[in-house]
Amino acid sequence: MKINSIEDLKQWVQQGSRSVNIEIGELNKPDHFRVWAYDYELQAGQDIRELPAEIDIKQAARVSLFKEKEALEDRIRKIEGGNK
Secondary structure (H helix, E strand, O other), X not given: OEEOOHHHHHHHHHOOOEEEEXXXXXXXXXXXXXXXXXXXXXXXXXXEOOOOEEOOHHHHHHHHHHHHHHHXXXXXXXXXXXXX
């Protein structure tokens, strides 16, 4: 979904079991801007650093699961390699 405004974020949240956290400004970083969009059903989130942005939590979930799968496969190889 294309996000251009706070209203778009509200609409995105209302379309499912989702939440959005917005950070604007930090100590000594007044230009800091971060939006964290999270989908509870997919158990995945996406970091947004500027608007407009495209929210694609499914792709973020795919990337996260693929990295997790690779890490688990590496652990399995290490375990199996240690038993030979």
